[in-house]
Amino acid sequence: MHYYGTSGTNEKGHLTIGGVDTIELAKEYGTPLYIYDIALIRERAKGFKETFEKLGVTSQVAYASKAFSSIAMIQVIEEEGLSLDVVSGGELYTAIQAGFDPERIHFHGNNKSKEEINMALDYGIGCFVVDNFHELEILSEACRSKNIPASILLRVTPGIEAHTHDYILTGQEDSKFGFDLQNGQAEEALKLALAKNELKVLGLHCHIGSQIFETTGFKKAAEKMIEKLAVWKQNYDFTSQVLNLGGGFGIRYTKEDTPIAPSEYVKDIISEVKTLMKNASLSMPEIWIEPGRSLVGDAGTTLYTVGSSKVVPDIRKYLAVDGGMSDNIRPALYDARYEAAIANRPEADCEETVAVAGKCCESGDMLIWDLPIAKAQPGDVLAVFCTGAYGYAMANNYNRITRPAVVFVENGAAALVIKRESYEDLVRHDLPLYAHK
Numbered sequence: 001m002h003y004y005g006t007s008g009t010n011e012k013g014h015l016t017i018g019g020v021d022t023i024e025l026a027k028e029y030g031t032p033l034y035i036y037d038i039a040l041i042r043e044r045a046k047g048f049k050e051t052f053e054k055l056g057v058t059s060q061v062a063y064a065s066k067a068f069s070s071i072a073m074i075q076v077i078e079e080e081g082l083s084l085d086v087v088s089g090g091e092l093y094t095a096i097q098a099g100f101d102p103e104r105i106h107f108h109g110n111n112k113s114k115e116e117i118n119m120a121l122d123y124g125i126g127c128f129v130v131d132n133f134h135e136l137e138i139l140s141e142a143c144r145s146k147n148i149p150a151s152i153l154l155r156v157t158p159g160i161e162a163h164t165h166d167y168i169l170t171g172q173e174d175s176k177f178g179f180d181l182q183n184g185q186a187e188e189a190l191k192l193a194l195a196k197n198e199l200k201v202l203g204l205h206c207h208i209g210s211q212i213f214e215t216t217g218f219k220k221a222a223e224k225m226i227e228k229l230a231v232w233k234q235n236y237d238f239t240s241q242v243l244n245l246g247g248g249f250g251i252r253y254t255k256e257d258t259p260i261a262p263s264e265y266v267k268d269i270i271s272e273v274k275t276l277m278k279n280a281s282l283s284m285p286e287i288w289i290e291p292g293r294s295l296v297g298d299a300g301t302t303l304y305t306v307g308s309s310k311v312v313p314d315i316r317k318y319l320a321v322d323g324g325m326s327d328n329i330r331p332a333l334y335d336a337r338y339e340a341a342i343a344n345r346p347e348a349d350c351e352e353t354v355a356v357a358g359k360c361c362e363s364g365d366m367l368i369w370d371l372p373i374a375k376a377q378p379g380d381v382l383a384v385f386c387t388g389a390y391g392y393a394m395a396n397n398y399n400r401i402t403r404p405a406v407v408f409v410e411n412g413a414a415a416l417v418i419k420r421e422s423y424e425d426l427v428r429h430d431l432p433l434y435a436h437k
């Protein structure tokens with residue numbers, strides 16, 4: 001049993017998080033229920049931010065709010081002094097509703113609409129991460145018509161793709177995102193942007209992948225970008241004030257995953273960037289990073305109530321819970337793996353291996369295929385760990401299942417931060433064709 005963050009057990013032998021008994025939470029708020037360990041989120045945030053400070057490198061650590069966006073979550077990010085990435089009008093709206101300083105909001109996305117761009121300009125956000133030529137045009141038009149300047153980063157694809165333990169160099173990267181660095185697109189974008197008075201080019205951005213456990217990919221990407229910056233300094237007298245290296249820092253979902261600490265990622269990457277900049281005779285830019293998963297992933301736990309089971313002789317035993325792909329689509333979407341335990345007796349010895357199934361009408365609705373676990377009974381509470389990133393954020397109403405509640409726990413206290421949806425919520429936007437008979 002691996003205990004994340006502040007997790008442990010109490011005198012009843014129940015799983016606790018943030019000093020709160022999870023079984024009490026299940027009783028009070030029902031299941032499925034997402035619980036976030038706020039002390040762990042703060043620890044991760046400080047791990048990134050304070051490392052930059054110690055190294056004396058000006059930085060922005062922007063939480064990629066797509067991992068989990070809610071008003072309370074963004075308030076925690078604000079308290080920790082981080083910046084924020086948004087990728088849609090909806091995420092931007094949530095940030096503004098949370099009272100987040102617009103100056104520290106960065107707007108991402110490969111197809112921002114004119115409405116979203118206008119909205120972001122009206123709020124006065126700090127930076128647009130421009131993805132493509134179309135955006136360059138519509139952003140500059142919007143700036144001119146409003147007479148508001150915009151700071152931008154150009155998103156480039158450096159030809160590096162990183163996955164978990166390795167990275168690949170892809171000559172011309174086949175990605176829907178960004179300007180290609182190798183084939184001249186990025187340079188073309190820079191020239192266009194520099195010619196527009198309403199746009200201030202702060203620098204370059206890249207994001208090479210997700211769930212990355214080592215720093216080689218980040219360092220290779222920085223190398224590719226800095227090579228170009230040296231040329232662009234010569235050719236256009238362009239100085240990049242900012243180098244944004246994206247997110248993707250890996251976390252531990254199962255015992256096979258071996259991430260390094262936030263401080264280690266930062267130290268290693270910074271030391272390489274410093275060397276590369278020095279060798280290119282360029283001055284050190286601000287370094288921005290964009291962790292999503294690594295700030296909230298292992299701080300999240302989902303509680304379910306165990307219901308039916310089915311034994312397929314000689315093959316496996318299915319254990320069904322009261323949620324599934326409606327609250328965690330990652331196993332179905334990308335074979336994501338998780339660990340879990342019975343929250344009312346997490347220390348009980350494992351007696352069998354089960355496949356944890358959801359309750360949706362879809363054979364692929366599985367949460368875990370091979371979970372060693374104590375014998376679970378209907379009514380037991382199953383805790384699935386490390387569900388804090390892309391869990392609630394991707395939750396849906398398939399089968400008209402209501403989205404669960406979210407509770408934050410810290411220092412022995414629990415706060416409900418997102419209410420469970422009701423059946424009324426499900427039909428809120430439905431309009432009848434006929435009056436009710």
Ligand SMILES: *Cc1c(COP(=O)(O)O)cnc(C)c1O
Pocket residue numbers: 064066067085108207209210211246247248249290291292293294389
């Ligand atoms: C998704 C994304 C992130 C965050 O990725 P994580 O794997 O959650 O850290 C950061 N930057 C960009 C541009 C992204 O698309």
